[in-house]
Amino acid sequence: MQKIQRNPWQKYGPWIIAILVVLLFVWAFSGIPLSTVKPQAMQVTKSIIHGLFHPDWSYVYSGDGEDLVSALIETLAIAFLGTFISAILTLPFAFLAARTKKGLFTPRSTIGKLILTIIRVFPEIVLAIMFIKAVGPGAYAGVLAVSIHSIGMLGKLFSEAIENIDRGPNEAIVAAGGSALDGLTLATIPAVMPEFMNYTLYRFEIAVRSAAILGIVGAGGIGAPLIFALQTRQWPKVGIILLGIIVMVTVIDFLSGQLRKRLV
C-alpha cells in the first residue's frame, strides 16, 4: 500500500496559518493595557445594574417635552424621516451601481460601487457633526446624517436587487416598441419594488439604533439625555433610558419584521 503524497503546503499550511493567527491575537492583546481599568469599576457596574432594576419612573413622562417618551419619539422621527428620504436619494446611485451589462469592464457600475463604499465607510457621527455646523444642533442634523449615511448601505442592497431581477419583461417591452423609460417604469420598478421596501424597512431598524446614539454629538434623540445622565452619575435615570431604548428597539424590530414577512 502506498501512502498518499502531500505537498509541503498541505502538510504544514494549517500549522503556519494557526501560528499566524495566534501571533495576530498576541499582538492584539499586547495593545490593550489591562491596568487602565478604574478601581471603582465593580461599584459603578453594581450601581448601573441597580439603576436598571430601580429605574426613575418619574422621568418617563412629565409633559414638558424633556422626558423619555418625547426623546424616544424624536429618535423614531429622526430614523423614519432619515431612512425614507435616503430611500429616495438612493435610487439614482443604485441604478448607477447596478451591473446590468455583462463583461469584464463596466466603468459605470464600478464608479457607482466605489461611491457607495465611500459613503458607507464615512462615519455617521462625523456626518452628524458636519451637519450640525450647517443647521445647528438638534434633530434636523440627525435626520440629514441618517439620510446621507443610509445611502451607502441601501444603494448596495438596491443595486444588488436590480442586478438580480429577470430581464425578460424589460426586453419584451423594448421589443414591442417601448422606450427605455417604459421599460424602467413598467418592468424594472414593479419587479424591484417589494425588495426595495423590504430593505428600506430593514435599514429603518438599523437607523433607529443609530438615531439613538446620534444625540451623543448633539444631533437630537435619546443619546443626549443618556450621556448627560451617565456623566452626572444619575444611575436610576441611566436605567430608565437604557430600558426605554431596549423596549423601543425590540418593538420596532418586531413590527418591522412582521411587515417585512407580509411583503415578501
Added chain:
Amino acid sequence: MNATLPERQFSEKWHIKGILSGLLFVLIFIGSGYNTGATANFSWDQFWDLLIRMMHPDWTFVSAIITPIAETIQMALVGTLLGTIIAIPFSLLAARNIVKNTYLRGIIRFFLILVRALPDLLLAAVFVAIVGIGPMAGVGALTIFSFGMISKLFYEAIETIDDGPIEALTSVGANGIQKIVFAVIPQVMNQFLSYFLYTLEINVRASTVLGYLGAGGVGLYLDQTLSLFRYDRTAVVILAILVVVIIVDGVSNRLREALA
C-alpha cells in the same frame, strides 16, 4: 354558460387598505418632519467652508495616527474574540436541535434580543462610565456587541445542520459534550469562521468611532481635531479610517469566499 365574475368586496374595490396605509405613511412622515424641525435653514456657506477645508488634508498628521489606528484594530480583534468565546455556549443553548427545553431556550433567546437591542456606541458610553477612558472600554463594548450578534448567527447556523451525525452518536451512547464536539462543531466550523470574520469587519468599522467617546482607538482624534476646528486633520483621520476599513473588508471577503 353563465359564469359569474368573482365579486370584489367594497374595501378591495376601492383599495381602502392601500389608501389608508399610504395616508398613515404620509402623516407619520409629515409628523416626523415637524417633530425634528426639518424645515430649518441649511447654511450652505458654513457647510462649503467645512468641506473645502476638509479637501486640503494635513498630510503631516498621518504619522501621528498610525499608533491609534493599530490600537483600533487590536481592540476590534480582542473584542471579537472575547465576544465569540462568550457567544459559543449561549448559541448552543439557544439552538432548537441541541436544547429541547422550550423554556430554557426562550429565556436565552429573550436575553440575546435584549443584548442586541443596544447599539455599539451606546455600549461604549456605558463602558467608559464603568472602566474609565481607554481601550478597555472599547474592548468591553465590542465584546458585548459581538456577543449579541455572533450568538444569533451561530445558533441559526447550528439549527441548519444535518441531524444524522447527532443521531448516530446518540445511538452509540455518546453524551452531550461528545455529541457537540464530534457532530455539531465539525459541521458548522466553516460557517462559524465566516461569521467571525464578518463580525470582525463590523467591529473594525465600529471601533474607529468608539474613541469619540473616549473608548480608545483613532476616534479620539476625530473628537480632538473637530473640537479644535482642524478639519484638515479630521480629513486625514477619516481617510485613514476609510483605508483601514476597505483593506479589512477586502481581506475578510476574500477569506470568507475561500471558506464558503
